[in-house]
Ligand code: SF4
């Protein structure tokens with residue numbers, strides 16, 4: 001019996017060779033336990049070794065395999081080929097980011113945005129690295145735990161219509177990361193200087209697609225709306241925090 005196959009239509013863009021991305025079809029085995037990432041690995045191993053894409057853990061932890069699959073931002077290691085029936089399955093780079101080659105996008109701007117929110121514990125009168133141990137109750141951990149589950153996969157940016165139109169928008173994951181620290185009982189900052197302006201929380205129009213796209217249930221849309229309340233209070237009561 002011959003093995004069933006499914007067609008992947010993979011966006012190829014080779015700088016210096018292609019004017020613009022083109023979709024190239026590849027037939028790959030349709031196996032029940034194969035994710036889209038397995039199909040891409042098959043292409044690279046058996047059909048065309050020049051195909052470029054990022055991946056590492058193959059288990060939804062590293063966040064590096066995000067791509068656009070049939071128009072939606074997805075982690076390709078957690079998206080099974082069988083979801084797409086008999087196919088074809090279109091695989092493109094994450095929307096909203098410059099393409100370096102094939103399915104690989106430039107993440108520099110995203111990393112700079114994450115760094116800009118001071119993603120570490122800020123303590124008045126103490127300089128990092130902190131050496132003191134600060135106890136925390138389970139309830140205090142619960143206050144920010146959800147926001148600490150982010151794997152930096154950038155799917156929320158790719159799903160966000162504001163970010164796609166305005167690359168200066170600080171964006172969902174960076175704001176959720178800021179809230180991960182703002183809501184930590186050990187932290188003394190509120191990051192208002194970074195979060196409280198129009199390219200940050202006030203740029204969000206609450207479409208909510210970031211939360212729909214997030215594979216780790218971080219709920220960045222909620223993080224943004226919660227901080228809007230903080231920022232509004234901060235404007236009328238400058239001494240208030242969080
Ligand atoms: S908030 Fe969710 S979608 Fe956005 S980068 Fe983090 S894990 Fe990915």
Ligand code: FES
Nearest residue numbers: 057058063065077
């Ligand atoms: S390969 Fe690590 S999240 Fe998919």
